[in-house]
Amino acid sequence: SIGCDEYHAGAVTGPLSVAIAAASTNVAVGYALDLTASIEGRTTTSVWSFGDGVVVSNRPYATHAWGTAGDFAVVLRAYNESQPAGMSATVTVHVVPQPVHYVSGGSANPVPPYTSWATAATNIQDAVDAATLPGALVLVTNGVYAAGGRAVFGTMTNRVAVTKPLAVQSVNGPQFTSIQGRQVPGTS
Numbered sequence: 001s002i003g004c005d006e007y008h009a010g011a012v013t014g015p016l017s018v019a020i021a022a023a024s025t026n027v028a029v030g031y032a033l034d035l036t037a038s039i040e041g042r043t044t045t046s047v048w049s050f051g052d053g054v055v056v057s058n059r060p061y062a063t064h065a066w067g068t069a070g071d072f073a074v075v076l077r078a079y080n081e082s083q084p085a086g087m088s089a090t091v092t093v094h095v096v097p098q099p100v101h102y103v104s105g106g107s108a109n110p111v112p113p114y115t116s117w118a119t120a121a122t123n124i125q126d127a128v129d130a131a132t133l134p135g136a137l138v139l140v141t142n143g144v145y146a147a148g149g150r151a152v153f154g155t156m157t158n159r160v161a162v163t164k165p166l167a168v169q170s171v172n173g174p175q176f177t178s179i180q181g182r183q184v185p186g187t188s
Helices: 124-130
Strands: 017-022 026-028 033-040 045-049 055-057 061-064 070-079 087-096 100-103 136-140 143-145 166-170 177-179
Touching (some): 017 070, 033 045, 033 070, 100 124, 124 166
Parallel strands (some): 026 087, 100 136, 143 177
Antiparallel strands (some): 017 033, 033 061, 045 055, 045 070
16 A cells, blocks of 8 residues: 555546636736636646647646747646546737837937837836836836836835836946936935
8 A cells, every 4th residue: 555645546526617817918928927727626637738839737836938929828727537538727828029118318209108219218217117018128228317216115216116027127237327316315
């Protein structure tokens, strides 16, 4: 006998229901989307299929990033002895090329959503606010950025507050691009 791991035919039976929860169904190429399985009933196994050839099994949570744009059917299937063909849930994830929101302190024509250098935001926070797709990129050109900001807690303003899943990147690195905070008057 192998005890608790011993298999008994007919022991894993009954109804099954399956659902998928995702924070978003629209993401950028390369963004790692977190998915959660909701399976009611006794299961022998479960399988995630991400629509791009990748399959994983027996995971209540899965994270996946797609390498190309397109619409991908994410299927979660659960099995037991009463449901040998399995029960499934499907969510379609729309994957698009990574949107870029540009920032240039000297922009003469800032126009949301700042999707070109010609319409770049003049401060980083405006571009962060304009980015709505998980996995978007805020691309910042050379300069010292000392304007803009967002209060996250209370009334204290942060020069840049990133409260959503996106990347902020400088064109040429920190030696050419910096964020200057604001000193509160009367403090040292």
